[in-house]
Amino acid sequence: MIEDGLDLVAGRLRRARRVTVLTGAGVSAASGVPTFRGAGGLWRSFRSEDLATAQAFERDPALVWEWYAWRREAVASARPNAAHHVLAAWSRRCSGFVVITQNVDDLHVHAGTLGLVRLHGSLWELSCWRGCGAPPWRNEDVPLPELPPLCPSCGGLARPAVVWFGEALPSAAIDAAEAACECDVFLSVGTSSVVYPAASFLARARSRGAFTVEINTEPTPATDQVDLVLAGPADELLPQVDQRLA
Ligand code: BV8
Secondary structure (H helix, E strand, C coil), X not given: CHHHHHHHHHHHHHHCCCEEEEECHHHCHXXXXXXXXXXXXXXXXXXXXXXXXXHHHHHCHHHHHHHHHHHHHHHHCCCCCHHHHHHHHHHHHCCCEEEEECCCCCXXXXXXXXXXXXXXXXXXXXXXXXXXXXXXXXXXXXXXXXXXXXXXXXXXXXXXXXXXXXXXXXXXXXXXXXXXXXXXXXXXXXXXXXXXXXHHHHHHHHHCCCEEEXXXXXXXXXXXXXXXXXXXXXXXXXXXXXXXXX
Protein backbone atom coordinates (compact mmCIF):
# COMPACT_ATOMS: atom_id res chain seq x y z
CA MET A 1 0.00 0.00 0.00
CA ILE A 2 1.45 3.40 -0.97
CA GLU A 3 0.09 4.85 2.34
CA ASP A 4 2.35 2.57 4.35
CA GLY A 5 5.31 3.65 2.26
CA LEU A 6 4.44 7.31 2.75
CA ASP A 7 4.13 6.80 6.54
CA LEU A 8 7.42 4.89 6.63
CA VAL A 9 9.44 7.55 4.77
CA ALA A 10 7.82 10.32 6.83
CA GLY A 11 8.82 8.49 10.01
CA ARG A 12 12.41 8.19 8.80
CA LEU A 13 12.53 11.85 7.75
CA ARG A 14 11.19 12.99 11.11
CA ARG A 15 14.05 11.18 12.92
CA ALA A 16 16.74 12.14 10.38
CA ARG A 17 19.45 14.75 11.04
CA ARG A 18 20.86 14.60 7.50
CA VAL A 19 18.67 14.14 4.39
CA THR A 20 19.89 14.15 0.76
CA VAL A 21 17.71 14.19 -2.37
CA LEU A 22 19.00 13.45 -5.91
CA THR A 23 16.70 14.78 -8.63
CA GLY A 24 16.42 14.24 -12.37
CA ALA A 25 14.25 15.40 -15.26
CA GLY A 26 11.20 13.61 -13.85
CA VAL A 27 10.91 16.29 -11.14
CA SER A 28 10.38 18.94 -13.82
CA ALA A 29 8.03 16.84 -15.98
CA ALA A 30 4.94 18.28 -14.26
CA SER A 31 6.25 21.78 -15.09
CA GLY A 32 6.12 20.86 -18.80
CA VAL A 33 9.89 20.47 -19.24
CA PRO A 34 10.71 17.61 -21.69
CA THR A 35 12.62 14.76 -19.97
CA PHE A 36 15.74 13.25 -21.55
CA ARG A 37 14.59 9.73 -22.16
CA GLY A 38 10.82 10.13 -21.85
CA ALA A 39 8.47 10.96 -24.75
CA GLY A 40 10.11 14.43 -25.04
CA GLY A 41 13.59 12.93 -25.12
CA LEU A 42 13.99 13.22 -28.83
CA TRP A 43 14.56 16.54 -30.57
CA ARG A 44 13.82 16.12 -34.28
CA SER A 45 15.50 12.76 -34.82
CA PHE A 46 18.42 13.36 -32.47
CA ARG A 47 18.99 11.53 -29.15
CA SER A 48 19.96 13.92 -26.37
CA GLU A 49 23.24 12.05 -25.85
CA ASP A 50 24.19 12.76 -29.50
CA LEU A 51 23.75 16.52 -29.14
CA ALA A 52 25.07 17.02 -25.60
CA THR A 53 28.75 16.41 -26.52
CA ALA A 54 31.75 18.60 -27.40
CA GLN A 55 32.16 16.53 -30.60
CA ALA A 56 28.63 17.44 -31.74
CA PHE A 57 29.34 21.12 -31.00
CA GLU A 58 32.67 20.98 -32.82
CA ARG A 59 30.90 19.38 -35.81
CA ASP A 60 27.88 21.69 -35.95
CA PRO A 61 27.63 24.46 -33.31
CA ALA A 62 24.56 26.00 -35.00
CA LEU A 63 22.62 22.71 -34.71
CA VAL A 64 23.56 22.23 -31.06
CA TRP A 65 22.65 25.85 -30.32
CA GLU A 66 19.25 25.38 -32.02
CA TRP A 67 18.60 22.49 -29.63
CA TYR A 68 19.60 24.52 -26.53
CA ALA A 69 17.56 27.50 -27.78
CA TRP A 70 14.56 25.13 -28.11
CA ARG A 71 15.09 23.84 -24.52
CA ARG A 72 15.52 27.40 -23.17
CA GLU A 73 12.23 28.33 -24.87
CA ALA A 74 10.50 25.29 -23.30
CA VAL A 75 11.90 26.02 -19.83
CA ALA A 76 11.37 29.81 -19.97
CA SER A 77 7.60 29.36 -19.66
CA ALA A 78 7.90 26.59 -17.03
CA ARG A 79 7.28 27.24 -13.32
CA PRO A 80 8.44 25.17 -10.34
CA ASN A 81 5.82 22.53 -9.43
CA ALA A 82 4.75 21.08 -6.07
CA ALA A 83 7.79 18.75 -6.00
CA HIS A 84 10.21 21.69 -6.31
CA HIS A 85 8.28 23.67 -3.67
CA VAL A 86 8.26 20.84 -1.10
CA LEU A 87 12.03 20.30 -1.51
CA ALA A 88 12.66 24.06 -1.22
CA ALA A 89 10.57 24.19 1.99
CA TRP A 90 12.50 21.26 3.46
CA SER A 91 15.79 22.99 2.56
CA ARG A 92 14.65 26.06 4.53
CA ARG A 93 13.36 24.00 7.48
CA CYS A 94 16.25 21.52 7.95
CA SER A 95 19.95 22.57 8.03
CA GLY A 96 21.16 19.02 7.21
CA PHE A 97 19.13 18.92 3.96
CA VAL A 98 20.83 18.85 0.53
CA VAL A 99 19.34 18.67 -2.99
CA ILE A 100 21.72 17.31 -5.66
CA THR A 101 20.25 17.94 -9.13
CA GLN A 102 21.12 16.72 -12.60
CA ASN A 103 18.67 19.25 -14.04
CA VAL A 104 19.91 22.30 -15.93
CA ASP A 105 16.52 24.10 -15.91
CA ASP A 106 17.17 25.99 -12.61
CA LEU A 107 13.60 25.35 -11.42
CA HIS A 108 15.00 24.30 -8.03
CA VAL A 109 16.75 27.71 -7.93
CA HIS A 110 13.50 29.51 -8.80
CA ALA A 111 11.70 27.58 -6.03
CA GLY A 112 14.23 29.06 -3.57
CA THR A 113 16.04 25.81 -2.68
CA LEU A 114 18.91 26.37 -0.21
CA GLY A 115 22.16 24.34 -0.40
CA LEU A 116 21.44 23.18 -3.98
CA VAL A 117 24.22 21.20 -5.71
CA ARG A 118 23.95 21.56 -9.50
CA LEU A 119 25.93 18.68 -11.05
CA HIS A 120 25.49 19.47 -14.75
CA GLY A 121 25.40 23.28 -14.97
CA SER A 122 22.58 25.51 -16.22
CA LEU A 123 20.79 26.27 -19.51
CA TRP A 124 20.92 29.96 -18.43
CA GLU A 125 24.70 30.16 -18.18
CA LEU A 126 27.15 30.41 -21.08
CA SER A 127 30.93 30.12 -21.35
CA CYS A 128 33.61 30.69 -23.99
CA TRP A 129 34.09 27.70 -26.34
CA ARG A 130 37.72 28.68 -26.91
CA GLY A 131 38.32 28.97 -23.17
CA CYS A 132 39.70 32.51 -23.45
CA GLY A 133 39.53 32.80 -19.66
CA ALA A 134 36.32 34.80 -19.48
CA PRO A 135 34.29 33.51 -16.47
CA PRO A 136 30.91 31.92 -17.37
CA TRP A 137 28.11 34.48 -17.63
CA ARG A 138 24.31 34.35 -17.16
CA ASN A 139 21.98 35.08 -20.11
CA GLU A 140 18.22 34.55 -19.83
CA ASP A 141 17.28 36.14 -23.18
CA VAL A 142 14.59 34.11 -24.99
CA PRO A 143 15.06 34.16 -27.87
CA LEU A 144 18.81 34.72 -27.83
CA PRO A 145 19.55 37.90 -29.84
CA GLU A 146 22.05 36.01 -32.01
CA LEU A 147 22.61 32.31 -32.70
CA PRO A 148 25.20 31.08 -32.10
CA PRO A 149 25.93 33.57 -29.31
CA LEU A 150 29.48 34.92 -29.02
CA CYS A 151 31.89 35.37 -26.12
CA PRO A 152 31.70 39.03 -24.97
CA SER A 153 35.39 38.90 -24.09
CA CYS A 154 37.11 37.38 -27.17
CA GLY A 155 34.29 37.46 -29.74
CA GLY A 156 34.67 33.71 -30.29
CA LEU A 157 31.87 31.13 -30.08
CA ALA A 158 30.03 30.79 -26.79
CA ARG A 159 28.81 27.40 -25.55
CA PRO A 160 26.10 26.44 -23.00
CA ALA A 161 27.76 26.20 -19.54
CA VAL A 162 26.49 22.64 -19.04
CA VAL A 163 28.47 19.41 -18.55
CA TRP A 164 28.44 17.42 -21.77
CA PHE A 165 28.86 13.65 -22.00
CA GLY A 166 32.57 12.83 -21.80
CA GLU A 167 33.26 15.99 -19.79
CA ALA A 168 34.19 16.07 -16.12
CA LEU A 169 31.71 17.47 -13.62
CA PRO A 170 32.78 20.55 -11.59
CA SER A 171 34.98 19.18 -8.77
CA ALA A 172 33.22 21.42 -6.21
CA ALA A 173 29.87 19.83 -7.14
CA ILE A 174 31.33 16.31 -6.97
CA ASP A 175 32.86 17.04 -3.54
CA ALA A 176 29.59 18.49 -2.21
CA ALA A 177 27.58 15.56 -3.59
CA GLU A 178 29.94 12.95 -2.13
CA ALA A 179 29.84 14.72 1.26
CA ALA A 180 26.05 14.70 1.11
CA CYS A 181 26.10 10.91 0.71
CA GLU A 182 26.89 10.80 4.45
CA CYS A 183 23.20 11.03 5.38
CA ASP A 184 20.41 9.24 7.28
CA VAL A 185 17.91 9.29 4.38
CA PHE A 186 18.68 9.46 0.62
CA LEU A 187 15.80 10.05 -1.80
CA SER A 188 16.29 9.42 -5.56
CA VAL A 189 13.48 11.35 -7.26
CA GLY A 190 12.53 11.46 -10.96
CA THR A 191 15.75 10.07 -12.37
CA SER A 192 16.33 7.09 -14.69
CA SER A 193 19.57 6.39 -12.77
CA VAL A 194 21.62 5.64 -15.88
CA VAL A 195 23.92 8.68 -16.15
CA TYR A 196 27.17 8.61 -14.13
CA PRO A 197 28.60 9.73 -11.81
CA ALA A 198 25.14 11.03 -10.67
CA ALA A 199 23.76 7.47 -10.62
CA SER A 200 26.59 6.33 -8.28
CA PHE A 201 25.54 8.46 -5.30
CA LEU A 202 22.62 6.23 -4.25
CA ALA A 203 24.89 3.20 -3.78
CA ARG A 204 27.43 5.42 -2.03
CA ALA A 205 24.82 6.69 0.47
CA ARG A 206 23.48 3.16 0.97
CA SER A 207 26.99 1.83 1.68
CA ARG A 208 27.24 4.52 4.37
CA GLY A 209 24.04 3.32 6.08
CA ALA A 210 21.48 5.70 4.62
CA PHE A 211 17.83 4.58 4.32
CA THR A 212 17.28 4.83 0.56
CA VAL A 213 14.04 5.62 -1.28
CA GLU A 214 13.18 5.87 -4.99
CA ILE A 215 10.26 8.03 -6.17
CA ASN A 216 9.56 7.43 -9.86
CA THR A 217 6.65 6.67 -12.17
CA GLU A 218 8.65 3.79 -13.72
CA PRO A 219 11.13 1.15 -12.50
CA THR A 220 14.83 2.02 -13.01
CA PRO A 221 18.16 0.20 -12.53
CA ALA A 222 18.05 1.59 -8.95
CA THR A 223 14.62 0.13 -8.08
CA ASP A 224 15.95 -3.12 -6.67
CA GLN A 225 18.77 -1.37 -4.83
CA VAL A 226 16.66 0.83 -2.54
CA ASP A 227 15.00 0.14 0.84
CA LEU A 228 11.67 1.61 -0.29
CA VAL A 229 10.03 2.39 -3.65
CA LEU A 230 7.24 4.97 -3.91
CA ALA A 231 5.84 4.45 -7.42
CA GLY A 232 4.14 7.58 -8.73
CA PRO A 233 4.58 11.23 -9.73
CA ALA A 234 6.94 13.24 -7.52
CA ASP A 235 4.67 16.28 -7.74
CA GLU A 236 1.90 14.23 -6.04
CA LEU A 237 3.92 12.02 -3.65
CA LEU A 238 6.28 14.62 -2.14
CA PRO A 239 3.37 16.82 -0.93
CA GLN A 240 1.78 13.67 0.58
CA VAL A 241 5.00 12.94 2.49
CA ASP A 242 5.18 16.58 3.55
CA GLN A 243 1.62 16.46 4.93
CA ARG A 244 2.70 13.55 7.12
CA LEU A 245 5.59 15.65 8.55
CA ALA A 246 3.33 18.48 9.70
C1 BV8 B 1 32.17 11.75 -17.53
C2 BV8 B 1 23.81 18.27 -19.10
C3 BV8 B 1 34.49 11.45 -17.65
C4 BV8 B 1 23.74 18.57 -20.56
C5 BV8 B 1 23.94 15.84 -18.81
C6 BV8 B 1 29.94 4.60 -15.84
C7 BV8 B 1 29.15 3.67 -16.43
C8 BV8 B 1 28.60 3.94 -17.72
C9 BV8 B 1 28.84 5.15 -18.40
C10 BV8 B 1 29.63 6.06 -17.80
C11 BV8 B 1 30.20 5.78 -16.54
N1 BV8 B 1 30.92 6.87 -16.18
C12 BV8 B 1 30.85 7.81 -17.19
C13 BV8 B 1 30.07 7.32 -18.18
C14 BV8 B 1 29.74 8.04 -19.40
C15 BV8 B 1 28.56 9.00 -19.25
C16 BV8 B 1 27.31 8.25 -18.91
O1 BV8 B 1 26.89 8.18 -17.77
N2 BV8 B 1 26.68 7.73 -19.97
C17 BV8 B 1 25.37 7.04 -19.78
C18 BV8 B 1 24.43 7.53 -20.86
C19 BV8 B 1 25.55 5.57 -19.86
N3 BV8 B 1 28.84 10.02 -18.24
C20 BV8 B 1 29.50 11.12 -18.66
O2 BV8 B 1 29.89 11.32 -19.80
C21 BV8 B 1 29.80 12.16 -17.58
N4 BV8 B 1 31.16 12.61 -17.71
O3 BV8 B 1 32.02 10.62 -17.18
O4 BV8 B 1 33.38 12.33 -17.79
C22 BV8 B 1 35.59 12.31 -17.38
C23 BV8 B 1 36.11 12.28 -16.12
C24 BV8 B 1 37.24 13.04 -15.86
C25 BV8 B 1 37.79 13.82 -16.89
C26 BV8 B 1 37.19 13.87 -18.16
C27 BV8 B 1 36.06 13.11 -18.41
C28 BV8 B 1 28.91 13.43 -17.79
C29 BV8 B 1 27.48 13.11 -17.59
C30 BV8 B 1 26.64 14.41 -17.67
C31 BV8 B 1 26.11 14.67 -19.05
N5 BV8 B 1 25.24 15.85 -19.06
N6 BV8 B 1 23.18 16.98 -18.79
C32 BV8 B 1 22.34 18.87 -21.02
O5 BV8 B 1 21.40 18.77 -20.21
O6 BV8 B 1 22.21 19.24 -22.19
S1 BV8 B 1 23.21 14.32 -18.43
C33 BV8 B 1 21.49 14.56 -18.64
O7 BV8 B 1 20.98 13.24 -18.86
C34 BV8 B 1 20.75 15.08 -17.44
O8 BV8 B 1 21.43 16.10 -16.77
C35 BV8 B 1 20.60 13.81 -16.59
O9 BV8 B 1 21.77 13.57 -15.86
C36 BV8 B 1 20.47 12.75 -17.64
C37 BV8 B 1 19.03 12.42 -17.87
O10 BV8 B 1 18.65 11.59 -16.82
P1 BV8 B 1 17.34 11.99 -15.95
O11 BV8 B 1 17.47 13.38 -15.46
O12 BV8 B 1 17.14 10.89 -14.99
O13 BV8 B 1 16.18 12.05 -17.06
P2 BV8 B 1 15.54 10.85 -17.92
O14 BV8 B 1 14.69 11.48 -18.96
O15 BV8 B 1 16.58 9.86 -18.31
O16 BV8 B 1 14.58 10.09 -16.86
C38 BV8 B 1 13.50 10.76 -16.28
C39 BV8 B 1 12.98 9.82 -15.20
O17 BV8 B 1 11.91 10.47 -14.53
C40 BV8 B 1 12.44 8.49 -15.75
O18 BV8 B 1 12.90 7.43 -14.93
C41 BV8 B 1 10.92 8.65 -15.63
O19 BV8 B 1 10.28 7.42 -15.36
C42 BV8 B 1 10.81 9.59 -14.43
N7 BV8 B 1 9.62 10.44 -14.37
C43 BV8 B 1 8.96 11.04 -15.40
N8 BV8 B 1 7.93 11.81 -14.91
C44 BV8 B 1 7.98 11.70 -13.54
C45 BV8 B 1 9.06 10.83 -13.20
N9 BV8 B 1 9.37 10.52 -11.92
C46 BV8 B 1 8.60 11.09 -10.93
N10 BV8 B 1 7.57 11.95 -11.18
C47 BV8 B 1 7.22 12.27 -12.46
N11 BV8 B 1 6.19 13.10 -12.68
